[in-house]
Amino acid sequence: xxxxxxxxxxxxxxxxxxxxxxxxxxxxxxxxxxxxxxxxxxxxxxxxxxxxxxxxxxxxxxxxxxxxxxxxxxxxxxxxxxxxxxxxxxxxxxxxxxxxxxxxxxxxxxxxxxxxxxxxxxxxxxxxxxxxxxxxxxxxxxxxxxxxxxxxxxxxxxxxxxxxxxxxxxxxxxxxxxxxxxxxxxxxxxxxxxxxxxxxxxxxxxxxxxxxxxxxxxxxxxxxxxxxxxxxxxxxxxxxxxxxxxxxxxxxxxxxxx
Amino acid sequence: xxxxxxxxxxxxxxxxxxxxxxxxxxxxxxxxxxxxxxxxxxxxxxxxxxxxxxxxxxxxxxxxxxxxxxxxxxxxxxxxxxxxxxxxxxxxxxxxxxxxxxxxxxxxxxxxxxxxxxxxxxxxxxxxxxxxxxxxxxxxxxxxxxxxxxxxxxxxxxxxxxxxxxxxxxxxxxxxxxxxxxxxxxxxxxxxxxxxxxxxxxxxxxxxxxxxxxxxxxxxxxxxxxxxxxxxxxxxxxxxxxxxxxxxxxxxxxxxxx
Numbered sequence: 057x058x059x060x061x062x063x064x065x066x067x068x069x070x071x072x073x074x075x076x077x078x079x080x081x082x083x084x085x086x087x088x089x090x091x092x093x094x095x096x097x098x099x100x101x102x103x104x105x106x107x108x109x110x111x112x113x114x115x116x117x118x119x120x121x122x123x124x125x126x127x128x129x130x131x132x133x134x135x136x137x138x139x140x141x142x143x144x145x146x147x148x149x150x151x152x153x154x155x156x157x158x159x160x161x162x163x164x165x166x167x168x169x170x171x172x173x174x175x176x177x178x179x180x181x182x183x184x185x186x187x188x189x190x191x192x193x194x195x196x197x198x199x200x201x202x203x204x205x206x207x208x209x210x211x212x213x214x215x216x217x218x219x220x221x222x223x224x225x226x227x228x229x230x231x232x233x234x235x236x237x238x239x240x241x242x243x244x245x246x247x248x249x250x251x252x253x254x255x256x257x258x259x260x261x262x263x264x265x266x267x268x269x270x271x272x273x274x275x276x277x278x279x280x281x282x283x284x285x286x287x288x289x290x291x292x293x294x295x296x297x298x299x300x301x302x303x304x305x306x307x308x309x310x311x312x313x314x
Numbered sequence: 315x316x317x318x319x320x321x322x323x324x325x326x327x328x329x330x331x332x333x334x335x336x337x338x339x340x341x342x343x344x345x346x347x348x349x350x351x352x353x354x355x356x357x358x359x360x361x362x363x364x365x366x367x368x369x370x371x372x373x374x375x376x377x378x379x380x381x382x383x384x385x386x387x388x389x390x391x392x393x394x395x396x397x398x399x400x401x402x403x404x405x406x407x408x409x410x411x412x413x414x415x416x417x418x419x420x421x422x423x424x425x426x427x428x429x430x431x432x433x434x435x436x437x438x439x440x441x442x443x444x445x446x447x448x449x450x451x452x453x454x455x456x457x458x459x460x461x462x463x464x465x466x467x468x469x470x471x472x473x474x475x476x477x478x479x480x481x482x483x484x485x486x487x488x489x490x491x492x493x494x495x496x497x498x499x500x501x502x503x504x505x506x507x508x509x510x511x512x513x514x515x516x517x518x519x520x521x522x523x524x525x526x527x528x529x530x531x532x533x534x535x536x537x538x539x540x541x542x543x544x545x546x547x548x549x550x551x552x553x554x555x556x557x558x559x560x561x562x563x564x565x566x567x568x569x570x571x572x
Binding site: 071074075082083084085086087088089091092093095097110111112113114116117118120121123125126127128129131132133136137138141165168169170171173174175178180182189190192195196197198199200202203204207210212217218220232233234235236239242243261262264266267268269270271272273274275278279282289302303305306307309310311 | 329332333340341342343344345346347349350351353355368369370371372374375376378379380381383384385386387389390391392393394395396399423426427428429431432433436438440447448450451453454455456457458460461462464465466468469470475476478481490491492493494497500501517519520522524525526527528529530531532533536537540547560561563564565567568569
């Protein structure tokens with residue numbers, strides 16, 4: 057694919073960074089892969105460059121183009137830009153500074169409320185027994201949509217970071233956003249123009265052999281790659297002034313009752 | 315952005331199809347938006363064009379480049395290509411023909427098993443009280459990764475359809491895939507080269523005003539768009555030989571106990 061030729065060197069760099077493996081290569085390329093592989097979290101934003109309505113429109117159109125299960129469309133998004141509201145939301149999410157700094161903080165909502173209201177208007181009873189399955193569908197659809205929004209935003213030059221801690225105080229966050237019943241704030245997305253002075257790199261991921269299985273799940277083979285990855289991540293954290301390896305951090309995260 | 319000029323007409327067509335609204339426009343463009351907005355489900359595949367290892371490698375690298383919460387990496391993917399296994403999985407998922415036809419059927423697994431095994435190897439107890447939160451994180455991370463995989467695959471010329479019904483018979487599917495404890499098959503992805511003879515179009519979505527809120531959730535304003543959308547979808551379904559409107563189908567889907 058000669059028209060992609062200039063991308064090969066960029067993709068070559070991003071794939072070696074992605075796995076912290078100088079031997080990693082990628083010999084198929086696309087403009088989309090270039091944006092995806094270069095992904096990193098951005099927590100500092102340039103002031104004074106809002107996400108205007110035209111761009112928000114494009115980003116939401118991308119989100120709505122994500123696949124949906126049985127066409128439920130079980131999500132909504134609340135575009136929060138008001139500085140006071142962002143400050144209050146920040147206070148509810150471990151004082152995440154990125155929420156205050158980002159010009160836009162869309163909160164993604166797993167939303168079965170719309171369907172419940174349709175049922176109420178048509179006087180149809182919905183069986184509560186489906187709660188678990190429909191809750192999973194809501195979270196999955198919300199995430200599929202939001203990931204499309206992320207990649208669309210990055211293709212337009214924006215940076216972003218997910219804020220999962222909107223789930224820390226669900227009822228206060230719901231009050232702040234005026235959420236109706238059956239609508240759950242799943243995560244926020246702080247978005248804006250990346251501040252180029254932020255020290256941030258691509259965080260290396262587990263080797264593919266640790267997450268990709270063929271035909272059946274092979275725990276022993278997959279887990280044999282964890283120790284080497286722990287060493288890679290120790291080095292990465294050390295360079296960013298942090299300690300610990302990956303396994304320790306995973307266990308700490310899961311042990312944190314929240 | 316003059317270099318994108320040729321895309322504007324394509325994007326113009328996809329945005330009007332996406333909302334079934336001849337007035338819909340998009341005045342920012344990117345190669346990524348072009349791929350995302352053109353998304354449609356593909357259920358019929360050309361024979362004899364497998365997803366080779368190089369492309370699978372690129373698709374999984376894109377999946378691993380999706381954002382993750384606290385770097386948990388709480389998902390795995392099982393690339394199923396064996397015809398007999400695909401047939402058995404199809405029998406467990408309402409006889410979905412697309413699984414048999416697609417050369418590759420990656421099953422995406424919300425996987426807290428890896429972390430649990432690390433805890434066991436280090437003799438660390440993990441508090442079961444975190445079950446709900448970590449389950450949500452697992453589903454969300456799996457969906458974010460899979461959506462990156464979808465867009466990467468589409469950028470390489472593949473088509474796909476999600477198969478959520480791998481959740482219909484969780485224990486049989488887990489047996490077939492050899493899943494360990496704490497690993498949950500979330501959805502499959504039938505993937506291959508689209509059969510161009512398949513009659514399939516872009517399914518129109520709810521208008522943006524029905525899903526996008528500003529500052530706070532406004533149910534009354536959002537829901538005021540549902541009736542017009544029901545008419546649009548009635549027309550779409552009729553053209554595809556189906557009846558009913560969107561609201562009716564949503565209620566039927568949610569009433570189906572499974």
